Amino acid sequence: MxxxxxxxxxxxxxxxxxxxxxxxxxxxxxxxxxxxxxxxxxxxxxxxxxxxxxxxxxxxxxxxxxxxxxxxxxxxxxxxxxxxxxxxxxxxxxxxxxxxxxxxxxxxxxxxxxxxxxxxxxxxxxxxxxxxxxxxxxxxxxxxxxxxxxxxxxxxxxxxWSPSVPQIAEIVDEWEALCACQHVGYKKISSLPDENLRLANAGVRSVAEAAKNAEQQILDATVASPENLLSAILSSQTFLTPPPGLYGKEELPELLIAQWRPLLGALHAARFLPQLILKLHEKNSRLAALWNLYLLERVQKLRAAQKKLYLSGVVVKETSSLARFLQKKREEHPELQVETDARQAVGLELEWPLFVAAPSIEELKSLTTSVAANPNKNARIYIERLLSFAETEATTRDKILQIWSIYFGEQPSPAEVQGDIQTLDDLVEKAPQLEQGCRWIRLDEWNAEAIGRLPWQQGFVNLELNFDSWE
Structure with a gap:
């Protein structure tokens, strides 16, 4: 609404x-x-x-x-x-x-x-x-x-009403609905179960064509406001909704990737990938983490392909070229042969434009700083890959990973491992003796007399506990 x-x-x-x-x-x-x-x-x-x-x-x-x-x-x-x-x-x-x-x-x-x-x-x-x-x-x-x-x-x-052009989020909602209908087998607009979708696409015959038209509308609207596309993707109905069968898997379903790839490629053309990765990190969900893993893999492929272009003398700009990307897409301009060769060499899909530079090392370092300062367990899927892409020094990388392990309770902190007392046996060994010769002892079996018993209480026969006074 x-x-x-x-x-x-x-x-x-x-x-x-x-x-x-x-x-x-x-x-x-x-x-x-x-x-x-x-x-x-x-x-x-x-x-x-x-x-x-x-x-x-x-x-x-x-x-x-x-x-x-x-x-x-x-x-x-x-x-x-x-x-x-x-x-x-x-x-x-x-x-x-x-x-x-x-x-x-x-x-x-x-x-x-x-x-x-x-x-x-x-x-x-x-x-x-x-x-x-x-x-x-x-x-x-x-x-x-x-x-x-x-x-x-x-x-x-x-x-x-102000702007007659619908908001990007509205078109994304319709596009998602059309894609969902297409995936379950609907082919003609007249056969769609939703009357609203039928009316909105009354002049179109096939569901595939309607979805393609909606996708083009989204991309056209993105030129003026790529940040709105970013928000629309993050708040969409399917992008961060776990599909059936995702539990326990380490990669996204290909059907889900194929649906969203054109819009993600547009965000890359607008140089908004670092912002998307950070926002997904803040979501702290497994699906968001898998998307980040996928995006970082595409960043790696973009850099590898663009390195080949550089060696061939092709200039890649580090500025947004979304308008050019859409023009080439609309007019179906063929790629240069050198671009096709570079793309095929690294296995990069056509939706990712090569003439827009992948996120720079400086951008990735800034992203790494923000991610490392906010640990979450799902991000461990991709944190090491991000540290590697940002060319983080080995000592710094090890420290970040150690801090994350401490944060999640997987190893004691440096403050906890300092000193002589690190185990229960150390406590028994180092505990001071009282004048009467009493000292701490380690009980191998749990028994009633051990509860709350201190060395100077050995003479007490009965230990009364008032459970009603506990909070």
Missing amino acids: ESREDVGQIVPWFSSDEWRIAAKLIAGEDADHSKALSLMRLWKARCDTLPVGVETSMVLLCALERASENSAILDDLGQRLALSAALTRFLNHALTASKDSFNQSMFEKAKSADIPGWIVKLRHEAAHGKSVPALEPLLKAANFALDWLRWHYWNEEPLD
């Missing part, structure tokens, strides 16, 4: 594009009120309280659907009652939203809102009259109300 930042309002549509689909189905040249009603019912299921314009449109469409000539659901009286209720709700909502003063009559408010007086009279007759108005004037009033909403809500609402 989308939240409007200006007023913090929660709305049931996933994106402004989805709202515009409903507007076209109601007010467009190819209007389809049946599909519009289905979409608004979906919104009602998502969010119980709908915006006034949507709620009123849905009520009117429901009443008009029931009053259609081929409707066998309601008799004449039932149709008139449904239309009367819809007309009453329309005027209540339309005139309540009026900015005029509260001391005006309903006729005065209707006049200022461009609603004719006969609509108000018909509403009064339906609400307070001795009989329900006839079907024909009610149908005429309901159609007028729907036309009024077209002009005063469905044609004006987008003006209240």
Whole structure:
């Protein structure tokens, strides 16, 4: 769902594009009120309280659907009652939203809102009259109300929104849904189980094509704000959701990697890989750690391939070239033969652009400092590889690994190993003797007399413990 930042309002549509689909189905040249009603019912299921314009449109469409000539659901009286209720709700909502003063009559408010007086009279007759108005004037009033909403809500609402381009996260959500449908075998858009996806991709035949279009939309939107793509990936539904069968494995499923590789390649083209690795480290999950292992492996392959390019005289830039990456992708420019040879030599996929430099040693050292200062057990999958890539000195690397081992309780700290007393036997051996000759002893068997017994308490026969006083 989308939240409007200006007023913090929660709305049931996933994106402004989805709202515009409903507007076209109601007010467009190819209007389809049946599909519009289905979409608004979906919104009602998502969010119980709908915006006034949507709620009123849905009520009117429901009443008009029931009053259609081929409707066998309601008799004449039932149709008139449904239309009367819809007309009453329309005027209540339309005139309540009026900015005029509260001391005006309903006729005065209707006049200022461009609603004719006969609509108000018909509403009064339906609400307070001795009989329900006839079907024909009610149908005429309901159609007028729907036309009024077209002009005063469905044609004006987008003006209240800033950027008409949907947020990257919204497109990523749709792209994930399309990819999921594609993976389970759906091929045609018309066969998708989700009506929202069918409507959003009405002009596309295949699911694969729709997913490709959504992917291109994401990449195009990333040029202006790659940091938003980073956030969208980290908050997505599938990137950090463990797939079935992952437990105990040391690598990611190939299907998951193949799905996300184009977007990860775009982050590399924008030089955002170090930021992604650090954010994944902060997630402290096994799946995030496996993604980091995969990303570091790609960094290694990028560096190896780019070293071959350098030896061949090809210049690799250390600046973001996302726009160039997208242009080459869109126009399907073939790679230079030297690039193809370098890529194949190290086994690097096409989604990773070679003309953008891999993270530099300085970037990796900064990343290593941040990772090393925040130990987590999952990161042990990739910490040694990261230290190696950052060209960390052997002594420094050993110290970091030792600190991590101490942090996780796998070996005593230097402070703990200093001194003569390191074991229980050392404690018994080094413990001072009392004047009476009593000393600490090590008991091989646990018994009641050993509990809490100190050397100077040997003369006590019974040891009383008050468990009620323990906290």
